[in-house]
Amino acid sequence: MTMSAVMGIDLGTTSVKCLAMDRNGKRIALASQSYPIQSPHTGWVEQRPEDWWAAVVKSVRECLSALPEDGFIEAVSLSGHMSALTLLDECGSPVMPAILIADTRSEQQTRYLMKHYRDRTIALTGNVPLDAFTAPKLMWVRDQRPDLYRKADKLVFPKDYVRFRLTGRLGTDPTDAGNSLLFDVRRREWNETFIRDLGLRVDLFPEAADSLSAAGTITSEVSVLTGLPAGTPVFTGAADIACTQIGTGTLEADIMAITLSTSAQIIMRVPDTHVGVAGQVTFHPSAAAAAMYAMGSVFTGGLGVQWGYELLFDRDSMNAGDYERLDRLSERMKQIPCGSGGLLFLPFLVGSSTPYFDPRDRAAWIGLTHHRDKALLLHSIMEGIAFNIRENVEAFAAMGQVPRRIYLGGGGSRNPVWRQMIADVLGREMVLLQTSDASALGAAAIAGVGAGLFDSLESISRELVREGERLDSDGERHRRYNVLYEKYRKVYRSLHEYYTELDSELLGE
Numbered sequence: 001m002t003m004s005a006v007m008g009i010d011l012g013t014t015s016v017k018c019l020a021m022d023r024n025g026k027r028i029a030l031a032s033q034s035y036p037i038q039s040p041h042t043g044w045v046e047q048r049p050e051d052w053w054a055a056v057v058k059s060v061r062e063c064l065s066a067l068p069e070d071g072f073i074e075a076v077s078l079s080g081h082m083s084a085l086t087l088l089d090e091c092g093s094p095v096m097p098a099i100l101i102a103d104t105r106s107e108q109q110t111r112y113l114m115k116h117y118r119d120r121t122i123a124l125t126g127n128v129p130l131d132a133f134t135a136p137k138l139m140w141v142r143d144q145r146p147d148l149y150r151k152a153d154k155l156v157f158p159k160d161y162v163r164f165r166l167t168g169r170l171g172t173d174p175t176d177a178g179n180s181l182l183f184d185v186r187r188r189e190w191n192e193t194f195i196r197d198l199g200l201r202v203d204l205f206p207e208a209a210d211s212l213s214a215a216g217t218i219t220s221e222v223s224v225l226t227g228l229p230a231g232t233p234v235f236t237g238a239a240d241i242a243c244t245q246i247g248t249g250t251l252e253a254d255i256m257a258i259t260l261s262t263s264a265q266i267i268m269r270v271p272d273t274h275v276g277v278a279g280q281v282t283f284h285p286s287a288a289a290a291a292m293y294a295m296g297s298v299f300t301g302g303l304g305v306q307w308g309y310e311l312l313f314d315r316d317s318m319n320a321g322d323y324e325r326l327d328r329l330s331e332r333m334k335q336i337p338c339g340s341g342g343l344l345f346l347p348f349l350v351g352s353s354t355p356y357f358d359p360r361d362r363a364a365w366i367g368l369t370h371h372r373d374k375a376l377l378l379h380s381i382m383e384g385i386a387f388n389i390r391e392n393v394e395a396f397a398a399m400g401q402v403p404r405r406i407y408l409g410g411g412g413s414r415n416p417v418w419r420q421m422i423a424d425v426l427g428r429e430m431v432l433l434q435t436s437d438a439s440a441l442g443a444a445a446i447a448g449v450g451a452g453l454f455d456s457l458e459s460i461s462r463e464l465v466r467e468g469e470r471l472d473s474d475g476e477r478h479r480r481y482n483v484l485y486e487k488y489r490k491v492y493r494s495l496h497e498y499y500t501e502l503d504s505e506l507l508g509e
Contacts, residue, residue: 005023007019008077008441009440011158017030017059018031023448030440033058044103046098049158053165061226074451075233075448075453079239080160082176083157084158085137086156087204088153088155099141102132106131139198154205167219173238177208178239183208190208211237212287215236216233239284240439243442244257244439246457247439250267252461254403255269257408258389260418261411266389268403270293280356281294281355281392301385305378343365343380344383346366346384347363348364356496361492383484389425406429406431408432425481431468431469433467434468435466442464
């Protein structure tokens with residue numbers, strides 16, 4: 001008797017994960033392959049779609065080899081990093097490297113959209129124009145590389161390119177299309193009038209089918225490459241955060257998930273967009289039909305701690321020994337009181353995100369003296385990021401979204417000092433999320449629902465959540481952090497004014 005399983009292929013910004021899950025929502029195999037990021041000019045962040053495909057082929061084969069002997073993949077679906085502009089020619093080959101979400105080359109186009117179309121994009125999507133969205137990236141290609149713009153036949157997103165390579169069929173879905181600024185998130189269709197008004201080609205935009213819809217089958221050629229049986233059904237899939245929503249249980253309306261990865265994301269289901277917080281959080285279509293979620297972003301999440309450690313210990317990167325040293329430093333941090341002895345860190349190493357979204361903001365240490373201890377410096381970095389997370393949670397509260405339960409997950413949540421600090425800064429009980437690889441699990445869940453193995457995304461989402469330790473907020477520390485948080489906000493306003501008044505030449509940019 002064979003073991004029926006489904007496969008989720010999660011295309012991240014640095015690697016692909018291939019995960020097999022059984023009918024009980026249990027992970028039974030996992031494989032990963034990395035690929036490079038290129039930055040040929042300041043502000044440019046690119047990847048070659050061909051590198052995604054090569055990594056997918058290797059990870060699928062490795063995942064299949066790790067299955068139990070009686071394991072059998074019944075269906076496949078995909079997750080992929082959001083907003084990355086991927087242009088294909090009429091043969092389906094990339095015409096240029098994909099422009100990733102963090103790429104800021106389209107600053108001029110974003111300013112144009114903000115000046116002339118801000119109210120229109122809010123009405124259409126709930127979002128103000130940002131470099132992170134796809135529309136300004138496409139406008140940049142039109143303006144700066146008209147030769148490639150003419151050559152392009154279709155615009156897709158990372159997971160769509162991989163699905164095309166698996167099945168030979170092109171398309172996208174609302175969760176990725178909704179990150180373009182050109183998609184009506186309520187009607188779940190491209191807004192062709194707006195596309196034309198921006199002087200863009202309507203013919204570039206593919207059909208947007210539901211995340212659960214059948215998108216083709218594994219071809220014979222792909223079967224030889226990967227080992228997946230020809231004819232295996234492939235379902236459309238969703239953007240990575242939409243899949244994370246499935247994997248973290250936040251398809252439920254009153255659950256918030258905070259994921260502490262290189263960046264941090266705060267996500268929660270919402271009934272609709274909210275004009276009052278437009279430009280503070282972003283709004284996105286969910287993989288669940290007619291549902292929406294809002295996302296707060298902390299660009300300097302785990303990145304901040306890694307940056308601080310590498311700076312203090314003169315490291316180019318961190319290895320296993322460095323993480324052991326960080327654990328020892330964390331033991332010392334347990335004795336450090338709230339406020340890090342007057343040391344404050346503003347965590348805007350790559351500009352600010354929620355609720356400011358201003359690339360001119362910068363990181364800063366306030367209160368440095370010659371005898372500051374390395375553990376104290378790292379403790380202050382964690383506090384600064386925790387304060388920014390609180391700003392995210394307050395942005396949700398401003399639109400009436402106060403969670404019944406908060407899950408904390410991601411690699412950073414394994415640090416006992418940092419996770420307790422976040423609970424104390426928020427003044428809320430939190431529950432550690434033991435579920436890992438949430439976006440890959442979400443992709444596998446889509447395959448399972450599409451194939452009829454699971455009743456609904458909501459039901460399998462509840463099964464995927466694995467709760468761990470409960471973190472209670474300490475009342476006294478929370479009161480101290482309330483005072484410190486207001487000082488953090490005051491310092492931010494002063495430094496923001498300073499940076500906005502500086503000429504870009506003085507910043508060395």
